[in-house]
Amino acid sequence: MKGTFYITTPIYYPNDIPHIGHAYTTVACDVLARWHKLNGEEVFFLTGTDEHGRKIEQAAEKNKKKTMDFVNELIPKFKDAWQKLNIGYSRFIRTTEPEHYAVVTEMLNKSFANGDIYLGKYEGNYCTGCEAYYTEKELDDGCCRIHKTKAELISEETYFFKLSAYREKLLELYERVPHFIMPHTRMNEIKNRLKEEIHDLSISRTSFSWGIPLPFDNKHVTYVWFDALANYLTGVDYPGENYAKFWPAVHLVGKDILWFHSVIWPAMLMSAGIKTPRRVFAHGWWTFDKEKISKSRGKVINIDELIAIAGVDAARYFLLRETTFGQDGDFSTEALLKRRDADLANELGNLVSRTLTMCEKYCEGKVPAPGTLDAEDKAVIAKAQEICKKVPEEMEAFNLSGALNTIWELVKLLNQYVDKTAPWVLAKEGKTDKINSVFSVLTEAIRITAVLVSPFIPETGEKILGQLGLDGKAQLGQGYEKLAGWGVLAPGTVIKKGAVLFPKDKTNAK
RNA sequence: GCCGGUGUAGCUCAGUCGGUAGAGCACGGGAAUCAUAAUCCCUAGGUCGGGGGUUCGAGUCCCUCCGCCGGCACCA
Numbered sequence: 407m408k409g410t411f412y413i414t415t416p417i418y419y420p421n422d423i424p425h426i427g428h429a430y431t432t433v434a435c436d437v438l439a440r441w442h443k444l445n446g447e448e449v450f451f452l453t454g455t456d457e458h459g460r461k462i463e464q465a466a467e468k469n470k471k472k473t474m475d476f477v478n479e480l481i482p483k484f485k486d487a488w489q490k491l492n493i494g495y496s497r498f499i500r501t502t503e504p505e506h507y508a509v510v511t512e513m514l515n516k517s518f519a520n521g522d523i524y525l526g527k528y529e530g531n532y533c534t535g536c537e538a539y540y541t542e543k544e545l546d547d548g549c550c551r552i553h554k555t556k557a558e559l560i561s562e563e564t565y566f567f568k569l570s571a572y573r574e575k576l577l578e579l580y581e582r583v584p585h586f587i588m589p590h591t592r593m594n595e596i597k598n599r600l601k602e603e604i605h606d607l608s609i610s611r612t613s614f615s616w617g618i619p620l621p622f623d624n625k626h627v628t629y630v631w632f633d634a635l636a637n638y639l640t641g642v643d644y645p646g647e648n649y650a651k652f653w654p655a656v657h658l659v660g661k662d663i664l665w666f667h668s669v670i671w672p673a674m675l676m677s678a679g680i681k682t683p684r685r686v687f688a689h690g691w692w693t694f695d696k697e698k699i700s701k702s703r704g705k706v707i708n709i710d711e712l713i714a715i716a717g718v719d720a721a722r723y724f725l726l727r728e729t730t731f732g733q734d735g736d737f738s739t740e741a742l743l744k745r746r747d748a749d750l751a752n753e754l755g756n757l758v759s760r761t762l763t764m765c766e767k768y769c770e771g772k773v774p775a776p777g778t779l780d781a782e783d784k785a786v787i788a789k790a791q792e793i794c795k796k797v798p799e800e801m802e803a804f805n806l807s808g809a810l811n812t813i814w815e816l817v818k819l820l821n822q823y824v825d826k827t828a829p830w831v832l833a834k835e836g837k838t839d840k841i842n843s844v845f846s847v848l849t850e851a852i853r854i855t856a857v858l859v860s861p862f863i864p865e866t867g868e869k870i871l872g873q874l875g876l877d878g879k880a881q882l883g884q885g886y887e888k889l890a891g892w893g894v895l896a897p898g899t900v901i902k903k904g905a906v907l908f909p910k911d912k913t914n915a916k
Numbered sequence: 917g918c919c920g921g922u923g924u925a926g927c928u929c930a931g932u933c934g935g936u937a938g939a940g941c942a943c944g945g946g947a948a949u950c951a952u953a954a955u956c957c958c959u960a961g962g963u964c965g966g967g968g969g970u971u972c973g974a975g976u977c978c979c980u981c982c983g984c985c986g987g988c989a990c991c992a
Binding site for chain 2: 456461528540591592599602604631633662748751757758759762764768822
């Protein structure tokens, strides 16, 4: 084993319908998890749901259900979505699990014992209709958007966490771990914000009861922070074996919740005497046909719709290739189909297809032993080896789109190589030595491509390996060093050209 | 308002330590026929937002103006 890798998605609010935003974070985590697994590391990949809070409590009431029953009915939607998207998580955590209560309680007790939690008064704009506080920004001219009534300035007793006490320590953390927050511009934003004064954090409520009671005052229920964020510890059975093995985690989050993960969460951990996370990466948002995603205006794409357009792998590929990882992107059906057709069907799919067809025709359907390798053959091998070195560097920097770009350099090179060597001409001329070299190089380079691509589009990766006469799953478990080497595919292996990888004629792949 | 970023070919963007501009896509032309009519080759004369400065020489450094974008966190 080469070490461990622990990656998390945020826990999602189960009241939502899983849509492209959830899918993006989750797929990106899945790709990183698969990559590290491919690299021979032991991987723990956590996702789940955040099930406490006033909104859930109210939604359950509205549906005339017991809160727990109501929540239970919402969870399959998420699990189902992840299964369809081929997400290989290690654990699906729910904040309503008893184990989680224990972890949250312990963290609260530790912070309390440290003197980081104190009783105070929270003052805010309160809408009686919603029974909730709102920030200035969330109000229209001081009025609640739902009830259109003036929010009242009221105060209530709540416990605070001394976030302000951790300002310096957080800044030190960012200095000590240069890539703690990524991308770099986000690090700057957070640092700048922290240069100013920060307020302590209200961590309890008395206005609802669906949550975890404070261990030192059970009139109060834990408000989001200690509850939701602590899931990352519960996920690895803190303080048990998995925790010892996998912590600290890499958190992948949307840019909207970066503050929580890069400021509040590390401060909480410091207070509880627990190691801070390894890294927090904030990705961008998707627009839909250039418009902000909005449920009310129908500008949402849920996961079933996403997959229905061009299949699972095309969807996964699109999300990670279309936009530089970390920046915002625009989703449209046309753009997705274009990616599927141009990159996946025409370039990758067709490369496999033309190679295997010719291999059947000119090499009796077997991987040939190479003939004498000339300069142009060797150039392809050299490039493949170079790419095998570059991709891990990009994955290490979480540059997922960059990694795909690099992999496609190889795909493009191989199509060029086919055209340049023109095996159909070689066949007419009876140049079997060169033909053997060409198909030896091509099949091996395609094998490498399949390996590189497998974290992103796992189904396709395995299919290609299968067509090369290999057992895809077994292959991918062998460790990157071996898989990225040249000469793994043994001469004489019988290829099995299968169905076209990305058929274009149907708009519905599945 | 404060902080930060950005403005480069029709579109999306690369441009490292300053030395007279690059890629992908789209468009146009051609080659080839193994393949999912897929692939490959050729074609970009863009005042590098405006102006000023430093320098032998500036997308590349400095100043200034204009435009656009992001952050300003108890938005669970």
